[in-house]
Amino acid sequence: MRNALTVAGTELRLFLRDRSNLFFVFVFPLLLVLMIGLQFGEGASTGRVAVSGTASDLRSGLVERLEGDDVVVSDPAWEDALALLARGRLDAAVRVDDAAASAYDAGRGLTLEVVRGSSGNAQVVEQQVRVAVDALRSDRGRLLALEGAGVPPDRAAAAVEAAEGQVVAPRLEVTSVDRLSQEFEGMGQFEFGASGQLLLFTFLACLGGSATLIQARRLGVVSRMLAGPMTARELVAGQILGRWAIALFQGGYLMLATSLVFGVDWGSLPLALLVLLLFSLVAAGAAILLGTLLENEGAAGGAGVGFGLVLAALGGSMFPLELFPDTMRAISRITPHAWAYEALADIQRRGAGLVDILPQLGVLAVMALLLATVGGWSLRRSLARAM
Amino acid sequence: MRQLLALTGSDLLQRMRDKSVLLFALVVPLALMSVFNLVFGQADDIEIKPLTVAVSVAAGDDLAQVLVGVVRSLDDAGGLDVTVTEVDEAGARQHVEDGDAAIALLVPDGFAQAARAGEPVTVEAVRGDEAGIEADIVLSVVDGVLDQIASGAVTAQAALAEGVAAADLDALVEQATGGGPAYDLTSGEASDEQLGAGAALVAGQAGLFLLFTVSFGVTGLLVDRESGTLARLRSMPIPAWVVVASKALVSFLLGVVSTGILLGVGAYLFDADFGSVPAVVALVLCAAAAGTSVMFLIVRVARTSEQAGIATSIVALVLGIGGGAFFPVSATGPLSRVLDLNPVAALLRGLGTTSGGGGLGDVGVPVAIMLGFVAVMLVVSRLVPDRGVMS
Numbered sequence: 165m166r167n168a169l170t171v172a173g174t175e176l177r178l179f180l181r182d183r184s185n186l187f188f189v190f191v192f193p194l195l196l197v198l199m200i201g202l203q204f205g206e207g208a209s210t211g212r213v214a215v216s217g218t219a220s221d222l223r224s225g226l227v228e229r230l231e232g233d234d235v236v237v238s239d240p241a242w243e244d245a246l247a248l249l250a251r252g253r254l255d256a257a258v259r260v261d262d263a264a265a266s267a268y269d270a271g272r273g274l275t276l277e278v279v280r281g282s283s284g285n286a287q288v289v290e291q292q293v294r295v296a297v298d299a300l301r302s303d304r305g306r307l308l309a310l311e312g313a314g315v316p317p318d319r320a321a322a323a324v325e326a327a328e329g330q331v332v333a334p335r336l337e338v339t340s341v342d343r344l345s346q347e348f349e350g351m352g353q354f355e356f357g358a359s360g361q362l363l364l365f366t367f368l369a370c371l372g373g374s375a376t377l378i379q380a381r382r383l384g385v386v387s388r389m390l391a392g393p394m395t396a397r398e399l400v401a402g403q404i405l406g407r408w409a410i411a412l413f414q415g416g417y418l419m420l421a422t423s424l425v426f427g428v429d430w431g432s433l434p435l436a437l438l439v440l441l442l443f444s445l446v447a448a449g450a451a452i453l454l455g456t457l458l459e460n461e462g463a464a465g466g467a468g469v470g471f472g473l474v475l476a477a478l479g480g481s482m483f484p485l486e487l488f489p490d491t492m493r494a495i496s497r498i499t500p501h502a503w504a505y506e507a508l509a510d511i512q513r514r515g516a517g518l519v520d521i522l523p524q525l526g527v528l529a530v531m532a533l534l535l536a537t538v539g540g541w542s543l544r545r546s547l548a549r550a551m
Numbered sequence: 552m553r554q555l556l557a558l559t560g561s562d563l564l565q566r567m568r569d570k571s572v573l574l575f576a577l578v579v580p581l582a583l584m585s586v587f588n589l590v591f592g593q594a595d596d597i598e599i600k601p602l603t604v605a606v607s608v609a610a611g612d613d614l615a616q617v618l619v620g621v622v623r624s625l626d627d628a629g630g631l632d633v634t635v636t637e638v639d640e641a642g643a644r645q646h647v648e649d650g651d652a653a654i655a656l657l658v659p660d661g662f663a664q665a666a667r668a669g670e671p672v673t674v675e676a677v678r679g680d681e682a683g684i685e686a687d688i689v690l691s692v693v694d695g696v697l698d699q700i701a702s703g704a705v706t707a708q709a710a711l712a713e714g715v716a717a718a719d720l721d722a723l724v725e726q727a728t729g730g731g732p733a734y735d736l737t738s739g740e741a742s743d744e745q746l747g748a749g750a751a752l753v754a755g756q757a758g759l760f761l762l763f764t765v766s767f768g769v770t771g772l773l774v775d776r777e778s779g780t781l782a783r784l785r786s787m788p789i790p791a792w793v794v795v796a797s798k799a800l801v802s803f804l805l806g807v808v809s810t811g812i813l814l815g816v817g818a819y820l821f822d823a824d825f826g827s828v829p830a831v832v833a834l835v836l837c838a839a840a841a842g843t844s845v846m847f848l849i850v851r852v853a854r855t856s857e858q859a860g861i862a863t864s865i866v867a868l869v870l871g872i873g874g875g876a877f878f879p880v881s882a883t884g885p886l887s888r889v890l891d892l893n894p895v896a897a898l899l900r901g902l903g904t905t906s907g908g909g910g911l912g913d914v915g916v917p918v919a920i921m922l923g924f925v926a927v928m929l930v931v932s933r934l935v936p937d938r939g940v941m942s
Contacts, residue, residue, distance in 0.1 A: 187865055199872065249741040251903065252879060253887060257741075273733035279741045287630075288687040294736060295695035301734040302699055302727070306706040309727035315713045327708035331669030333701030334662070336694050340678045341647060466574030470582060477586045482877070492589055 167394045171402025176409045178376060179369070193365045193418055197426060200357030211235045211289030212253070214245035217260030222268035222300070226260065229296035235289065249281040255289035256280050268300075271308060348486065351513050354426035358418070359508045360481035363443065363501045366415040367475065370407050370447035371468035374455030377403065377543075378464050386547060396547050400540045407451045411444030431511035435518060439507045442528040446500040449535025456542040480505045503527045554789050558797035559804075562771060566805060572767050576809035580760040581816065587752045588821050601632035602685045605643035605652035614663035614700060618674075621696050622656070622689060631685060647679035654678050654686045656693065666697075669704040703728050744907045746899065750825065751879070753817030754902045757810050758895040759871030762842050764809045766863035768802030769846035773856040799843055806839030814902075826905035830914050834901040837921035841894035844928035845870075851932050870895050897921050 179185060213235050217223050227237050240248060245257035259277040267274035276297065280290045310320035380386050389399060419436065422428040430436040454471070458464045476482060478492075479501020488496060496502040507524035510516035566572045604622055608615035619635060626633040636652065643655035655677040665672035674697065676690055706727040707720050715723060746754055772795070775781040784794055814835070818825055825831050845866055853859035871877075874895025890896055901917035 187861070192865075192868065196872075246741060248887075250744040250907075251900065252745040267732075271732060273735070275735045275737060277739055278736045279739035281741050282743050282745060284684060288684060288691060290738075291688050291691040291695075295691060295698065297734050297736060298695055299698050299702070301732065302702040304732060306702060306709070306727035308732075309706060309723050310710060310713065310715075312726065313710060313713075313715050313719065313723055315710070315715070319713060320709070323709035323713050324705060326712065327669075327705045331701060331704045331708055332671045333669075333704075334666045334697045335671070335673045336676060336690065336697055337673050338676045338678060338690060341680075460570060462569060462571030463574060466571045466579060470574060470579035473579070474582050474586050477583065477590060482587075483590055488590060495589075 167398040168401040168405055171389075171399060172405035172409050175373070175376070175403070175406025176413060179373060179410045179413070185369075189365070189369060189414055189417065190421075193361045194421055194425060197354055197357040197361050197422055197428075200360070201354040201426065211255045211285060211292055212238070213289060213293060214238050214240050214248065214254050214257040215260060216240060216242040216245050216257060217265065218262065220260060220262075220265030220268070222265045222274070223260040225268075225300050225303075226258065226296055229299050230292065233292050233296065235292055246279065249279060252281060252283055254281055255283050255286040256293055258293055268304070271304060348484075348513070352427070352429065354422065354428050355512055356484055358422040358426065358428040358430075359505060359512065360476070362415055362418045362422075362440070362508075363479065363504050364472065364476040364481040365418060366411045366440070366444055367447045367450070367501065368469070368472035369414040370411040370444070370451040371454060371472050372465065373407055373410055374451045374458070374468055375461040375464045377452070377455030378458060378461050381546060382459075382461075390547065396544055399547065400543050403543060404448050404452055404536055404540060407448035408444055411447045412440065415440040415444055429512060430508075431513075431515065432517075435511050435516070435521065436508060438518075438525065439504050439511070439521070439528070442525060442532055443500055443504040445532035446528060446535055449532060449537075449539040452539030452543050453535060456539070456546040475499045476501055478502070485509075500528055500531050503531075555793050555797055555800070558784075558789075558794065559800045562768065562797060562801045563804065566767055566771070566801060569767070572764065572805065575760060575767075576764040576805065577812060580756040580813055584752050584756050584813075584817055584821065587756070588749055591748065591752065600683060600685060601634070602654075602689065603634045603636060603646070603652040604654050604656060604689060605636045605638055605646040606656045606658070607638060607640040607643045608658045609660045609662070612658065612660075612663045614666055615658040618656075618658060618693065618696050618700075621692060625689060625692060631688065633685075633689065644677060647677050650680060652679065653683070654689065666700045667704055667707065669701070669708060699728055742907065744900075744903045744909070746903050746906050747823065749821035750818070750823030750902070750906055751875075751899070753814060753821055753823050754825075754899050755871075755874075755876035755895075757813040757817065758838065758874060758898045759867060759876035760813070761806050761810045761838055761898075762845070762867035762870060762895070763863065765802040765806040765839060765842035766846055766849070766859070766867070768800070768805055769798050769843065769850050770853075770856055770859040770863065771801065772798050772850050773853065773859050777856060799847070802843040802846055803839050806842050807835055810835050810839060824906055825902050826908060827910045830905045830909065830911045831902065833911060833918060834898055834905070834914055834921075837918050837925075838894055838898040841897075841921040841924045841928075844925040844932075847932040848928055848935065851935055851937050875899050892920055892924065894921050894924050897924075 213230055215223055215227050215230070215237055216239065227239075230237050238254075242257070242259050245254065245259075248254045249257050257279045261277075264274040264276055278290060278293055280286045306324060307317070307320050310323065311317055315323065386399070390396060416437075419430055419440070423430060450471075451468075454464060454467060458467060478496050479485075479499035480488065480496060481501050485493060485496060485502060485505055503524045507516075507521040507528075510521050510524075514520075606619050606622070608619055619637070622633065623635045625631050636646065638646065640657050643652070643657060646652035647655045655675075657675040657677070659672060659674070662672055662674070674693070676693065678686055703724040706724050710720055710723050711717070745751075772781065775784070781794070785791065814825060814831065817823060846863070849859050849862045849866065853862055870893050873890050874893045874897075876895055876899075891900070897917040897920040901914040904913050904917070
């Protein structure tokens with residue numbers, strides 16, 4: 165056992181000594197969590213509207229109304245706004261020209277040009293623009309009505325302001341009974357990115373290590389190790405333990421870093437760690453199998469990245485499993501990522517206990533056992549060749 | 552010239568034998584495209600569907616009836632197909648649970664009285680499984696109507712405070728909400744220069760893996776140095792620039808061929824249309840040149856082929872993700888301008904233009920960005936101290 169632990173420790177040290185890992189293990193996954201959180205997380209789906217035109221009361225009023233509705237407002241020139249719309253970087257653009265601004269100041273009617281983009285959300289955002297313009301018109305309409313009833317303009321504005329403090333507007337409260345909203349309930353901005361990247365990078369780090377196994381066989385390190393007082397069984401155990409340690413290190417680091425940097429709540433820590441333990445063992449088995457089936461480090465590197473990314477995409481690490489079409493959701497179950505994703509989602513979002521995630525843990529355990537056994541057997545065969 | 556062709560030919564042959572080039576250039580990107588297409592393909596399909604709204608309102612509540620009337624008037628407006636069903640509260644909830652209605656609007660008893668008096672009152676909306684973007688539009692309209700009602704209450708309150716007679720209030724509120732200046736919105740058309748869901752996946756993966764593919768040629772210099780081949784080549788009567796140019800040519804050719812195959816196969820498999828062939832060819836040539844130019848910088852800085860491999864992966868992933876290879880980057884302002892200067896972003900932008908019907912004359916900006924990128928990379932690679940392959 166001591167020999168196996170020594171081999172495992174050496175594998176982990178070699179992994180940490182690799183300078184590329186400074187970026188790929190420590191920095192890159194966190195950058196992706198940040199980008200995914202900003203892109204898809206809570207509050208990221210608000211509309212993007214450009215309000216073009218020189219500074220005026222009409223423009224600032226419109227911007228204020230839209231921002232009050234959580235719309236992200238920018239102020240590019242009109243031509244730039246149209247270019248951004250064409251490229252899908254805006255949902256709608258409104259042109260506040262000088263004629264409209266002066267008509268607004270003078271209390272006259274006005275016309276604004278609005279152009280809607282082609283994003284799925286654009287029609288909703290255009291409606292938000294209409295609501296904002298209606299609100300501005302209504303602000304102006306009530307002042308004019310009061311003035312028409314004989315209230316002097318300055319007093320009308322003050323009276324409206326005072327009345328706004330007293331009136332409570334009717335509220336629209338939206339509740340969801342749909343399956344999707346309930347499944348995503350309790351998920352913070354960075355939770356999806358964190359669990360997705362945890363699974364993606366844990367598996368990828370492990371598979372990437374398969375090249376070192378090929379290198380060790382090619383350079384005769386394996387034969388020399390076996391020439392010492394070490395059995396093939398110990399070497400196999402050490403290699404599997406080594407990959408497992410690498411995966412656990414990567415996963416553990418990501419859990420710690422995302423909770424410290426992004427405040428990700430992993431739910432019950434012991435349960436989340438249990439998922440990571442089993443998932444890492446699956447990754448270790450897969451890495452050993454890959455490292456013994458291929459003879460070329462370059463090919464192993466390419467295949468490792470390829471398999472890692474494809475399995476992660478299939479298993480919901482890049483796009484929420486809940487949004488998969490039904491057939492793809494069924495297919496995703498061939499990946500360990502999908503089972504681990506579901507277990508982590510249950511723990512994080514629904515406060516699941518050990519019993520609730522037993523099915524997922526069971527499948528991961530079977531996958532781990534199967535891959536570790538086949539990987540170990542394949543490694544022993546390759547050792548026999550090396551000897 | 553003969554030497555250049557001989558070196559390039561032999562290197563190309565060697566790279567073809569190397570499985571990792573084929574893996575990175577074709578197999579992995581095609582596998583990723585297929586998976587992404589299966590996973591994301593349907594998710595991007597957003598269309599406006601017919602919508603049923605179940606409403607529960609008290610019979611005598613005129614303001615609630617106004618609200619229902621506005622929702623009803625949305626039918627046939629802006630492409631919406633809205634059916635309004637009036638039922639009691641329990642019935643409305645049931646309709647949503649059964650999937651017969653996408654949303655339920657529950658207006659409480661005494662709504663008009665509370666809203667007119669400016670007292671707190673809540674309209675509840677229940678979204679069901681079928682509620683999509685069309686439900687968001689209806690809810691936004693309802694929110695707007697509630698704002699208008701609040702505005703009426705503010706007007707009435709302000710008028711009372713200013714001594715307007717109670718009998719005149721209704722007319723005043725009517726004038727405030729219905730009258731006043733007309734604010735019209737004219738709708739314009741935005742041109743579409745965006746790739747469809749399938750085409751975006753193909754183009755994104757082609758752009759990302761182009762950067763990996765071009766690395767095999769130029770970083771071959773470092774491999775040749777490590778194996779002693781470079782020293783042997785330099786001992787022969789071959790100018791140094793020919794050796795370097797042959798590697799660059801290998802990178803460029805690998806990049807052009809692999810990107811061409813990926814775009815062609817991807818377009819065929821995933822039903823994508825990139826439009827004008829000459830414009831797409833120009834974009835691919837420029838993108839391959841831009842990718843190759845980064846490699847000149849990397850071989851100048853990296854001491855070993857391993858370091859070059861690491862640097863290549865970092866550069867490829869940062870430029871690829873920043874350029875929108877996996878998902879569109881929706882940044883605006885100065886950040887978006889910086890991101891636009893990336894060759895992957897420029898390639899995707901150019902392909903967006905060609906897929907929207909643009910020709911050779913319309914891809915000037917992305918071509919200029921990529922050629923500018925080549926120029927900057929070449930200048931920078933001349934300026935940084937050479938601690939890499941030719942030092």
